[in-house]
Amino acid sequence: MVAISRAVILLGTAALSGIAMADNCKTGLFYCGKGLLNKGNYYTQIVDALNGATPPQPTDTTHVRESLFYCVGGPNGDITFQTFCSGGCKDGGSGKSDHC
Template identity: 45%
Template sequence: MKFTRTTMIIALATAAVARNCTPGLKYCGRTLLDIGNYADQIAQALADSNKGDSNGGRDDLFNCIGGSSGVIKFESICSNGCATEPAGVSDKCN
């Protein structure tokens, strides 16, 4: 019983860990929010680029620089929304 409980705790802890973006790929803000805790980084990237924050950056496009904390840089505002692509493919503006 103890082995099962320990295994379950480790599995749950591992599942809760957020992942970083893949360097070189572009991501919709909503994708970044889905894969990790990117809210503060999105807000900072928008502030650094002097862009507004009308919807929390969810429909804006960001470039993944990478690193241990998954650094991102604002790419563009997606006026007609942002299209999420499959894993390993850059997202894009509609």
């Protein structure tokens, strides 16, 4: 019984440490989709932002990774779609906006 309790505690701690590693975008910066995916669990937010754009954008892998998003911020690191970078989205470096 004690061994099972310890195992449950260890699994719970491991799960929480994975959650703690996820990072929100920095308010006011622009991010490539691929950068947001590396930063945290942004896939659903990216797809939602692409679907909610005017006009709605495709949600294929290229559009998810190569589109540019603005970090609105908030507790969930909300984002809005800006543009699709047909020539590829470029990493601006740490603390700087990404760009097409």
